[in-house]
Amino acid sequence: MAKVSLAVVGCGGIAGAHYDGWKEIHGKEPELVDIAAVCDAIRPAAERYADRVAEFQGRRPAVYDDVAAMLRAGQVQAADICTPHYLHHRVALACIEAGVAVQIEKPSGLTVKATKRVVEAAAARDVIAATAENIRREPSKRTAWWLLNESGLMGRPRAFHVQGVQYRGPVDPTQAPRWHWRAERTLSGGGWVLDSGAHFMDTIRYLYGDVHSVYARVQQLRPHPMVKDGLRAFDEQEDYFSATINFESGVVGVWSRASTLPGHNWSECDHYAECGAIVDRSGDVFHGPHGKAEVSIPGRETETLEALYPRFVATLGPDRRQRLFPHDFTNGFTLECYDFAQAIATGRPVEVSCEQGLQAKAIAFAIYESAATGQAVRVDDVLSGKVEVYQRWLNEKWGI
Numbered sequence: 001m002a003k004v005s006l007a008v009v010g011c012g013g014i015a016g017a018h019y020d021g022w023k024e025i026h027g028k029e030p031e032l033v034d035i036a037a038v039c040d041a042i043r044p045a046a047e048r049y050a051d052r053v054a055e056f057q058g059r060r061p062a063v064y065d066d067v068a069a070m071l072r073a074g075q076v077q078a079a080d081i082c083t084p085h086y087l088h089h090r091v092a093l094a095c096i097e098a099g100v101a102v103q104i105e106k107p108s109g110l111t112v113k114a115t116k117r118v119v120e121a122a123a124a125r126d127v128i129a130a131t132a133e134n135i136r137r138e139p140s141k142r143t144a145w146w147l148l149n150e151s152g153l154m155g156r157p158r159a160f161h162v163q164g165v166q167y168r169g170p171v172d173p174t175q176a177p178r179w180h181w182r183a184e185r186t187l188s189g190g191g192w193v194l195d196s197g198a199h200f201m202d203t204i205r206y207l208y209g210d211v212h213s214v215y216a217r218v219q220q221l222r223p224h225p226m227v228k229d230g231l232r233a234f235d236e237q238e239d240y241f242s243a244t245i246n247f248e249s250g251v252v253g254v255w256s257r258a259s260t261l262p263g264h265n266w267s268e269c270d271h272y273a274e275c276g277a278i279v280d281r282s283g284d285v286f287h288g289p290h291g292k293a294e295v296s297i298p299g300r301e302t303e304t305l306e307a308l309y310p311r312f313v314a315t316l317g318p319d320r321r322q323r324l325f326p327h328d329f330t331n332g333f334t335l336e337c338y339d340f341a342q343a344i345a346t347g348r349p350v351e352v353s354c355e356q357g358l359q360a361k362a363i364a365f366a367i368y369e370s371a372a373t374g375q376a377v378r379v380d381d382v383l384s385g386k387v388e389v390y391q392r393w394l395n396e397k398w399g400i
Ligand SMILES: NC(=O)c1ccc[n+]([C@@H]2O[C@H](COP(=O)([O-])OP(=O)(O)OC[C@H]3O[C@@H](n4cnc5c(N)ncnc54)[C@H](O)[C@@H]3O)[C@@H](O)[C@H]2O)c1
Pocket: 009, 010, 011, 012, 013, 014, 015, 039, 040, 041, 042, 045, 065, 066, 067, 082, 083, 084, 085, 087, 105, 106, 107, 132, 134, 195
């Protein structure tokens, strides 16, 4: 089997976690992937990444600061796209047009329409388009899925309450943080609800299936000053959201977070089924349930997800175990990258396609659309484009 020749595009923060994944894969299957190119608009970032790849791979990737030039060189068959949100669809469409398979960091496109373009282009060109989704692949999420959907230990899923208030006081304007693309909605598409929220949306779809509708409030309760090019700027991300999420299955979820409500910090990240609950005290409303979460079933000893994980793994046959935890990998980034590379090498589908990513991010956009319209919003109407109030200006700005 020829090595998958791959480019990493965007060598910033999260590309570092992908690096760890590619390195771990190389340690177990050095013949699977060749990182042949790296690309970042900031050339020194790409140069540094190439140096680090050379350390484990032995061969230094070609370095580019322009995606079009990288594609013209024709060296790669796959691209691992780790750029800011407003570039996801543009970089992905250029790759797909060149016949290059893509793995796109969540939320796999700026808007629903942007991601639909990617999904359609990939289908037309018959190349793989994956969403880089690491969270559902972690042992705690796999164990929670087993408990709620297969083990029979908890009965049918009923509801979740995943909520937190973590107060952060106003910053001294002289200490205001530096502006970043996440702070501007035209570049990020949204704040917490879409950014880390894309992970949560994927996790709840994974655990509970499709969402029918949402009713939500999303607000900024206080301005958040920043500094951009020496001048005052403001962070446009929300500091408060609250959503009721109604699943096709009848499961109901309440999801909220606030950082501007003083006086009482609290969090509750609990998932309830007929016979018991998964109680996560991590306070993390985006990436749970985590391994320390307790599985509380009346009449049974309380155990953590971590403790139950080996029991879940023991239920897996060799094929499923290899699919979920190849080489006993447990790092979500390693697992997503391995899935992508294997799919290209063998022609099998990826677990989290761009289409799956689209279904998940549509829930996040339904939350923004509900807040914008003051109405309960059906996720199908967001996917079809029937409801497009919040996103319209983003699509217009970028000509999507
Ligand atoms: N899976 C996770 O847990 C997780 C965590 C953080 C971020 N992310 C996602 O990863 C993506 C990137 O986020 P980040 O935090 O790494 O951002 P970042 O700003 O740290 O990195 C983005 C990189 O892209 C580069 N870039 C910008 N324009 C480019 C272009 N035209 N061509 C090539 N490179 C270009 C930037 O120079 C920068 O190095 C986002 O989609 C984000 O949501 C995922």
